[in-house]
Structure formats: structure tokens, C-alpha cells
Amino acid sequence: MPFADDEVRIGLACGPDETGRWHGYYGVSVDADALRRVGLHPDQATSRVTGPSPPAWWHAEAERTRRY
Numbered sequence: 702m703p704f705a706d707d708e709v710r711i712g713l714a715c716g717p718d719e720t721g722r723w724h725g726y727y728g729v730s731v732d733a734d735a736l737r738r739v740g741l742h743p744d745q746a747t748s749r750v751t752g753p754s755p756p757a758w759w760h761a762e763a764e765r766t767r768r769y
Contacts, residue, residue: 703735703738703739704731704732704735705735708731708732708734708735709729709730709731709732709735710728710729710730710731711727711728711729711730712727712728712729712730713725713726713727713728714726714728
């Protein structure tokens with residue numbers, strides 16, 4: 702792995718929603734200097750949204766055809 706253990710943080714938050722169903726959410730953070738070492742940085746053009754999101758049918762089709 703290109704990152705040291707202290708450069709990556711993984712958090713987990715769990716709790717019930719308004720219906721009582723439990724959900725878990727992961728958050729992953731990597732130190733900016735660690736990303737720069739592998740050629741990634743916030744000034745890259747691809748780090749910003751440059752167009753509209755694909756239509757809803759595209760997401761649904763991707764879910765239907767996913768492979769495990």
C-alpha cells in the first residue's frame with residue numbers, strides 16, 4: 702500500500718434511521734501530503750465535477766448488471 706498507517710483514517714458511524722432500521726456509514730480520509738506523493742492533489746482538473754451526473758436509468762442498469 703502506498704500509504705502509511707497513520708496517513709489513512711477509516712471511520713464508521715452506525716445508528717437507526719427514522720424508521721428504526723440500522724445503517725452503517727464509512728468515511729475514509731487520506732492525508733493531503735500522502736496523496737501528493739502518488740501524484741494526486743486538489744488542483745487536478747479531474748478532482749472537480751465537470752459535467753452533469755448520469756441519468757437515473759444508467760445507475761439502475763449498473764445495479765442490475767453488476768457482477769460479484
